[in-house]
Amino acid sequence: MPLNLEHLIPEHIRLFDPYRPSPPDAELMRLYGLKRLHRLNNNENTLGPSPAVRELLAGLEAGVIPVYPHGDSQDLRETLARTLGPDRSQFLVGNGSCELISSVVKAFCEPGDNIVTADKTFAVYEWVATFSGVEARLIPLDRDQRFDPDAMLAAVDDRTKLAFVCNPNNPTGTYWDEATMRRFLDGVDGRCIVVADEAYFEYVERPDYPDCIRLLDDYPNLVVFRTFSKMYALAALRVGYLCAGEAVTDVIGRAHVAYSVNTPAQMAARAALLDRSPFIERTRAMVRRGRELIRETCEALGFEHIIGEGNYVMIRTPISDTLLQRKLLRRGFLVRTMTGFRFPNWIRVSLEREPVLREFCSVFRSLFE
Amino acid sequence: MNTAAPRIRLQLPADAAWAGLVQASAEQAGRVFGLDPAKSLRLVHCAEELLLFLASAETGEVEATLRPVATGVEVGFSFASAGVDLSALNLASDPGAGGEDGDWTSLPLLLASRMTDGFRVGLDGRRMEIVLRVDKAYPAPELLPAERLRPQGRPVLAEAGDAGALFEACSAIAGLYPAHVAPEWCLSPGRTADLVRAGELSAIEARDAGGRLCGIIFWRMRSERSVTFFGPYDFTGDGSMAGELVEALLRAVGRTSARNVFSSLATQPLADHGFELLAELPYLLADSPEPVVHPVWGRMLQEDFGAAAWTHEGFADFLRDRYDALELLRDLRPVRDLGEAVQAGSVLGARLTPGLSEVFLHPELNGADIGDNIARHVSTLASAGYRNIFFEIDLAKGWHAAMGGHLIRCGFRPELLLPLGGQSDTLIFRHAAES
Ligand SMILES: Cc1ncc(COP(=O)(O)O)c(C=O)c1O
Numbered sequence: 001m002p003l004n005l006e007h008l009i010p011e012h013i014r015l016f017d018p019y020r021p022s023p024p025d026a027e028l029m030r031l032y033g034l035k036r037l038h039r040l041n042n043n044e045n046t047l048g049p050s051p052a053v054r055e056l057l058a059g060l061e062a063g064v065i066p067v068y069p070h071g072d073s074q075d076l077r078e079t080l081a082r083t084l085g086p087d088r089s090q091f092l093v094g095n096g097s098c099e100l101i102s103s104v105v106k107a108f109c110e111p112g113d114n115i116v117t118a119d120k121t122f123a124v125y126e127w128v129a130t131f132s133g134v135e136a137r138l139i140p141l142d143r144d145q146r147f148d149p150d151a152m153l154a155a156v157d158d159r160t161k162l163a164f165v166c167n168p169n170n171p172t173g174t175y176w177d178e179a180t181m182r183r184f185l186d187g188v189d190g191r192c193i194v195v196a197d198e199a200y201f202e203y204v205e206r207p208d209y210p211d212c213i214r215l216l217d218d219y220p221n222l223v224v225f226r227t228f229s230k231m232y233a234l235a236a237l238r239v240g241y242l243c244a245g246e247a248v249t250d251v252i253g254r255a256h257v258a259y260s261v262n263t264p265a266q267m268a269a270r271a272a273l274l275d276r277s278p279f280i281e282r283t284r285a286m287v288r289r290g291r292e293l294i295r296e297t298c299e300a301l302g303f304e305h306i307i308g309e310g311n312y313v314m315i316r317t318p319i320s321d322t323l324l325q326r327k328l329l330r331r332g333f334l335v336r337t338m339t340g341f342r343f344p345n346w347i348r349v350s351l352e353r354e355p356v357l358r359e360f361c362s363v364f365r366s367l368f369e
Numbered sequence: 370m371n372t373a374a375p376r377i378r379l380q381l382p383a384d385a386a387w388a389g390l391v392q393a394s395a396e397q398a399g400r401v402f403g404l405d406p407a408k409s410l411r412l413v414h415c416a417e418e419l420l421l422f423l424a425s426a427e428t429g430e431v432e433a434t435l436r437p438v439a440t441g442v443e444v445g446f447s448f449a450s451a452g453v454d455l456s457a458l459n460l461a462s463d464p465g466a467g468g469e470d471g472d473w474t475s476l477p478l479l480l481a482s483r484m485t486d487g488f489r490v491g492l493d494g495r496r497m498e499i500v501l502r503v504d505k506a507y508p509a510p511e512l513l514p515a516e517r518l519r520p521q522g523r524p525v526l527a528e529a530g531d532a533g534a535l536f537e538a539c540s541a542i543a544g545l546y547p548a549h550v551a552p553e554w555c556l557s558p559g560r561t562a563d564l565v566r567a568g569e570l571s572a573i574e575a576r577d578a579g580g581r582l583c584g585i586i587f588w589r590m591r592s593e594r595s596v597t598f599f600g601p602y603d604f605t606g607d608g609s610m611a612g613e614l615v616e617a618l619l620r621a622v623g624r625t626s627a628r629n630v631f632s633s634l635a636t637q638p639l640a641d642h643g644f645e646l647l648a649e650l651p652y653l654l655a656d657s658p659e660p661v662v663h664p665v666w667g668r669m670l671q672e673d674f675g676a677a678a679w680t681h682e683g684f685a686d687f688l689r690d691r692y693d694a695l696e697l698l699r700d701l702r703p704v705r706d707l708g709e710a711v712q713a714g715s716v717l718g719a720r721l722t723p724g725l726s727e728v729f730l731h732p733e734l735n736g737a738d739i740g741d742n743i744a745r746h747v748s749t750l751a752s753a754g755y756r757n758i759f760f761e762i763d764l765a766k767g768w769h770a771a772m773g774g775h776l777i778r779c780g781f782r783p784e785l786l787l788p789l790g791g792q793s794d795t796l797i798f799r800h801a802a803e804s
Contacts (some may be wrong), residue, residue, distance in 0.1 A: 318641070
């Protein structure tokens with residue numbers, strides 16, 4: 001009996017093009033004949049995880065594995081509450097913040113609704129909306145490659161349920177300062193939920209950069225997303241969280257799968273929060289040094305570049321980003337092409353440890369000199 | 370309100386006794402869907418020919434579908450392929466014993482195809498499908514005068530969809546560019562507008578502060594994996610729009626399912642805009658003996674992590690060359706004769722565009738006669754006057770690559786490699802008439 005899938009799949013799923021992750025390192029290294037492969041494509045922090053997390057993982061008891069995790073990550077939420085201030089009932093923990101993006105869309109949107117975000121930003125907001133049958137209104141970044149608050153406000157209508165603001169933006173590293181964020185929230189005036197995705201929060205050292213968790217009391221429609229995948233270097237464990245007013249967190253929690261965060265992930269995230277070692281400071285120093293190296297290289301080659309906040313930078317070259325990706329992969333470096341972020345002929349490079357970036361810069365130069 | 374496009378479906382035995390039903394349906398569909406009487410009549414003839422043909426091929430139960438499409442009406446027949454000798458459905462089928470000198474051009478399918486504006490035959494899953502399209506008769510208005518201009522202020526780019534704007538664009542292209550880089554639909558702006566309205570063609574235009582048209586670029590999805598474009602048409606005196614139009618195209622298709630983009634009609638070299646030269650494709654126009662050469666500029670849209678590709682000695686050198694030039698890493702697997710049994714009759718799919726004298730062939734079902742079948746198609750199509758015959762294979766499939774020897778013997782040459790254009794890379798051969 002042949003399976004006729006066409007009759008079973010909704011239109012928005014049929015038209016959706018799934019994300020294709022890159023093959024495992026071992027496979028790439030075999031195919032490309034590489035002795036080493038540096039992933040500068042996922043904004044990971046290879047300096048980590050922090051010493052406390054390493055210690056915890058090394059001592060992990062096999063006995064925790066047969067037992068279900070806390071269904072609602074209670075201990076971790078308690079630690080988040082103690083570390084960051086809000087009540088534990090305001091936190092919701094997910095299998096990476098990607099899962100939370102999905103939960104917030106499920107909680108608030110039905111077909112016919114829309115979300116508002118930027119055209120050149122992290123793709124998952126747009127993807128989740130699209131494959132949920134919800135319109136994604138993509139507002140062009142402004143001339144300084146920032147989210148455009150006025151154009152976004154103009155796009156909000158009575159079917160807008162969510163506005164996603166990536167702060168700082170992936171991939172441009174631009175951000176809204178506190179005044180801009182407040183002005184936007186005032187403009188929205190409670191008409192929809194505003195998500196501030198602060199995946200790279202811990203990397204930003206600018207005094208005018210807002211900590212949106214501190215704005216929650218003023219704006220009950222605000223939801224803040226953070227992740228343990230970036231600064232805390234727990235990407236493989238998949239753990240992120242959101243913080244919002246209790247009522248909003250409760251609504252999102254209804255659409256959220258309980259038990260989605262495993263025990264080692266909950267434990268490691270707690271350890272990462274409680275770690276008082278200089279790990280975060282060392283990471284920030286590494287990123288600062290990385291920015292300098294990339295800036296020098298781009299200036300020497302005369303290439304346009306965008307160096308903002310976060311542990312990544314963007315570079316524009318005279319060849320296509322896809323050709324450059326292939327050339328670099330042959331030489332042992334994976335970078336992210338930016339055509340999919342609507343920045344054709346730009347690549348995004350994650351800021352890694354200095355020796356790796358030095359090698360990257362020298363290979364990169366050799367391709368153009 | 371139900372906005373789904375109407376679709377008339379008939380389920381009937383492939384039997385000449387039902388010709389009247391099919392004719393009457395086609396006649397009415399033609400009228401309701403907006404064809405003029407002459408074009409409706411064509412649709413009626415095509416539908417009837419197809420039914421009679423399917424009756425002779427004994428395909429059993431068939432489904433006939435009539436539906437409006439962007440530019441006219443499509444009629445299609447499909448049937449379950451199991452138990453049917455599909456080889457009879459080749460555009461150029463073997464006339465059988467005693468028919469070596471058969472006049473293949475008079476075969477019913479090809480005959481039907483010549484009355485149409487578009488024709489395709491192929492397998493869709495387990496159903497065989499034959500679809501043909503009859504277009505509306507569009508007026509050919511006198512085009513507006515065109516001249517190169519100097520933009521006032523910084524031109525703004527936006528999607529073009531308005532029929533008036535497209536008329537302006539078609540006029541400017543016809544006035545400012547040689548005919549061989551003007552897309553055929555440009556000559557009937559109404560058709561261009563219908564294609565854009567239906568989403569089969571997309572366009573981005575640039576207008577200056579005075580609202581004057583400074584340039585345009587067109588594209589369409591060639592498959593789920595490939596976008597092909599026309600332009601950039603830059604109407605400024607200093608060529609300042611081309612780069613922005615190409616960028617706008619890339620932004621528009623960058624987050625779609627397409628893995629590559631390449632030019633059908635390129636107006637200028639695009640190396641400075643991040644494109645790679647993929648081929649220089651000779652193309653025979655209706656009225657000249659010498660081909661024009663179309664450079665094909667393209668690039669991938671997504672990351673590439675290497676892949677496997679089947680190769681055959683007939684085109685292995687070509688592939689190695691292309692993969693080197695494009696810095697693509699591929700595990701090349703030479704095809705081998707494994708001695709496995711194949712069925713007797715092969716089936717080739719075809720897409721015909723009579724207006725361009727163009728055919729794209731592709732393999733649908735392998736068979737022992739595949740070499741003869743290719744040769745038969747070439748001679749049939751050539752004697753029917755088709756001058757640009759292409760053959761497309763997917764290097765994910767060993768049996769596609771294994772046709773390399775037959776293709777070369779039949780006068781095909783590998784010309785264009787589209788990375789990840791199908792399940793794996795797509796290789797397009799062109800039939801070289803001289804060989
Ligand atoms: C802006 C942004 N938000 C969210 C995420 C997803 O992170 P997680 O690993 O928590 O799902 C990323 C990861 O790249 C990101 O860049």
